[in-house]
Amino acid sequence: MAKEITPRVNDYSQWYNDLVIKTGLADYSSVRGCMVIKPYGYAIWENMRDALDKAFKETGHVNAYFPLFIPKSFLSKEAAHVEGFAKECAVVTHYRLKNDPNGKGVIVDPEAKLEEELIVRPTSETIIWNSYKNWIQSYRDLPLLINQWANVVRWEMRTRLFLRTAEFLWQEGHTAHATPAEAIEETEKMLGVYTQFAEEFMALPVIQGKKTANERFAGAVETYCIEAMMQDGLALQAGTSHFLGQNFAKAFDVQFLTREGKQEHVWATSWGVSTRLIGALIMAHSDDDGLVLPPKLAPLQVVIVPITKGADDMAKIYEKFEPVMKALKAKGITFKFDDDDTKRPGFKFAEYEMKGVPVRLAMGMRDYDGGTVEVARRDTKEKSVQQFEGIVEYIENLLVDIQANIFNKAKAFRDANITEVNTWDEFKNQIENGVGFISAHWDGTPETEEKIKELTKATIRCIPLNNPQQDGVCVFSGQPSKERVIFAKAY
RNA sequence: CGGGGCGUAGCGCAGUCCGGUUAGCGCACCUGCUUUGGGAGCAGGGGGUCGCGUGUUCGAAUCACGCCGCCCCGACCA
Missing domain, CATH: 3.30.930.10 (Bira Bifunctional Protein; Domain 2)
Structure with a gap:
């Protein structure tokens, strides 16, 4: 860990x-x-x-x-x-420094004052x-x-x-x-x-x-x-x-x-x-093990970690991966063959996980001889052994899958944490004891919004576009309202 | 700007209360050997204006006063 x-x-x-x-x-x-x-x-x-x-x-x-x-x-x-x-x-008020006449260092030259300050x-x-x-x-x-x-x-x-x-x-x-x-x-x-x-x-x-x-x-x-x-x-x-x-x-x-x-x-x-x-x-x-980066923005999408018992192994595995690296490059997939022999594989695994590299391939002599490769995905932390043959297509599909999975996970989390509330008691309870967004009716006045912010620290994040119109009453003032808005505490 | 915390090796800390050998520890770093399928082991080694300043003292990381910086929490904001 x-x-x-x-x-x-x-x-x-x-x-x-x-x-x-x-x-x-x-x-x-x-x-x-x-x-x-x-x-x-x-x-x-x-x-x-x-x-x-x-x-x-x-x-x-x-x-x-x-x-x-x-x-x-x-x-x-x-x-x-x-x-x-x-x-x-x-x-910016001045445009020049000068040596401090009283000692070391420099001071702002008071004679170099700008006529009009610059912001x-x-x-x-x-x-x-x-x-x-x-x-x-x-x-x-x-x-x-x-x-x-x-x-x-x-x-x-x-x-x-x-x-x-x-x-x-x-x-x-x-x-x-x-x-x-x-x-x-x-x-x-x-x-x-x-x-x-x-x-x-x-x-x-x-x-x-x-x-x-x-x-x-x-x-x-x-x-x-x-x-x-x-x-x-x-x-x-x-x-x-x-x-x-x-x-x-x-x-x-x-x-x-x-x-x-x-x-x-x-x-x-x-x-x-x-x-x-x-x-x-x-x-x-991201999670407690480090970053989880979506493949489309990850600086490094695939890392290859050779597991070797000497320089001979390293050369063999590198040679094995040469056509794969060529194919990845042709597809615009970024990768790194980590041949640094001063760090051990376990260290590298942890390091790349922390950095959120979406896909990790590992190959030792067992895989080499058996025509397989170990594939680990960062988003789910699942590991599997795949046939080396056809690995490029496998990686390509996996990256797409990871991208989709990360989105779906975030979306499921968000959707599960939007709570509709209809009374002020519910609102307060949700803000104090719950997490996420609140969907509630609002009377449309800045005064009410201000008051709610003062009492709960929640602000109106937005009035959603294409918002369903429905009659209701403001969760705070009881005045009539035609739509729900999103409240939340915010960064 | 208020409240809290912290400044000692690159990082994390102990030592500070109660002043007194050569300022320690872990990680990291360097060298060598053995290792290598989930953060390696052993041996040796390098690295410090103890945040800054002034003072007290025979003697200050340690006490006093002043200053500076950073982090966290709040008010403000993307």
Whole structure:
């Protein structure tokens, strides 16, 4: 068993931290609230990035890059926006250091004060819309469909590896459209892209929905989201897509000339997912032995562990696997033949399990002579002996099966942990003694939502899309309600 | 910003209360031999401004004062 990972039931947070650190996904840094994403963690991000980037391109988007710094005055042009972000902005005030005249080291040169402070972007709407003003004149310039891969900084009071760090990596799409209908369609389309990515690549079932006014993005007219359930039953927002109306167009005076020759403000969207998804991936699937990675995002899909009694065996087994490795490569399946003879097989087994490698093959001389190979799958921890002949096809199918199994398991868990409640007593009881999401009627007022949050710490995660309409009464106020919404405690 | 915890070798810790040999232990690391089908064994070896500063003392990891950093829990947030 994995020696060094705190079991989930003992301390879920510690389990999560142990996984991140001990599997080499990330490390703490000397900067408060900031993390180092180590090669193994970054490889997962690269896989996520590649899949998403492809989907963005397929839906007509192009990449660009805007500055890290935003003039302070830009941020305040959209009232709700600045209010939402003001409390967590890093600010650049000076542009030079000098030697400390009183001793060693350097100090900020007081004479090098910026005339206007620069904000390290917490998100890029303002700097981007400042550019869009110059790029958009006519309906022929629309739609403008741009994405940026970037880092952003939000000075969080309390941070957690991947889930909430002061600096994080993400993508942010920023689009401009001629009509509100088109912008809303874009908003929903990108939510669909995120949903498909979460379910097909991350094997993470999500609920698509809209945020309530309280939870809406600062500056948005409507915020759509996908919500996922972690193994401890807490909700995690996995992606957001915003319909920004004309808020930023008006703030930055971005108008276009219509076909009819009229000046109108453009309609906008923005949407993003971040390295937080890595946290979601870990918390959704992993177990007490380590990571469980879905094959489609695993940096390494197959590991081959030779079991040898000397250099001769190693060479024989390697030779045996050569055609297999060639075939795997041709199919785009990533693999590693671990010929490191300074570590013993048992150590390697435990190590690759901890790192969540989906499939492990082991071969010693017994298998070699018998024409077989041992196959172990990480998701169920099942081991079986297979014929070496035809192993490539077997692996190919197994990877598909593992991907599906991980998703189904997560979906079954989530579905089993959504509880419908109809009275306030039931609600309180479920929040205090149960786990997971609550589906309940709500009267639609921010006041009620606020009150419930105050009393239980549960928030409305979303109003599901395509939500069945049914008459009921608000679980808190007793006022009439037409649909149920999802409540949960959240990350 | 409040509450709690912790800073001693790369990691995890003991030693601190009650000051006194050369600051220990486990893991990891290095060398050699034997091993290799579930985290190997033996032998030898390297590695320390005891978070920082000031003070008390013949003497400080240990006592006093100040500072810094990190983790966990809460308020804020993706």
